[in-house]
Amino acid sequence: MTDSFRSATGRKLISRASAGELGVVGHFVVDADERRIAALVVGRGKKAQLVDWAQVSGFGPDAVMVIDDGALRAPVGDREQAAADGRLDLIGKRVLTEQGNALGVLDDVIFDASTGAVAMLRIGDRDIPAASLLGSGPYAVVLDATQDPAP
Numbered sequence: 001m002t003d004s005f006r007s008a009t010g011r012k013l014i015s016r017a018s019a020g021e022l023g024v025v026g027h028f029v030v031d032a033d034e035r036r037i038a039a040l041v042v043g044r045g046k047k048a049q050l051v052d053w054a055q056v057s058g059f060g061p062d063a064v065m066v067i068d069d070g071a072l073r074a075p076v077g078d079r080e081q082a083a084a085d086g087r088l089d090l091i092g093k094r095v096l097t098e099q100g101n102a103l104g105v106l107d108d109v110i111f112d113a114s115t116g117a118v119a120m121l122r123i124g125d126r127d128i129p130a131a132s133l134l135g136s137g138p139y140a141v142v143l144d145a146t147q148d149p150a151p
Contacts, residue, residue, distance in 0.1 A: 002111065
């Protein structure tokens with residue numbers, strides 16, 4: 001089953017062990033090398049916490065289930081803090097090729113809800129395979145233009 005970052009943002013995060021609500025999904029941390037979701041950001045600002053994808057036991061249309069209440073953790077290091085602050089959120093970032101050509105703005109990310117693997121990057125009305133993802137940061141998302149079937 002596929003899902004998208006836009007549709008999953010705001011979804012409730014529920015502990016499987018306590019059946020309690022732990023917060024809502026604020027945004028996603030993507031490992032560009034692995035082309036998969038590394039963690040979910042829950043909350044905002046200084047109170048933002050992360051849930052590693054390994055702690056996700058189910059990603060449904062109504063809620064995201066995690067193993068237990070201990071799944072939430074504080075950000076560690078500068079990159080995770082930047083992710084928690086929203087500076088690494090992919091949605092709305094400019095998209096550049098590795099040659100520096102602008103392709104537009106990243107509108108959405110399609111992913112496999114059972115594995116966290118990123119499947120497609122949506123730029124306007126174009127879906128570009130995740131294999132093109134080279135990197136992401138506070139300024140832009142960088143793609144390998146040779147992977148795009150319709151450059």
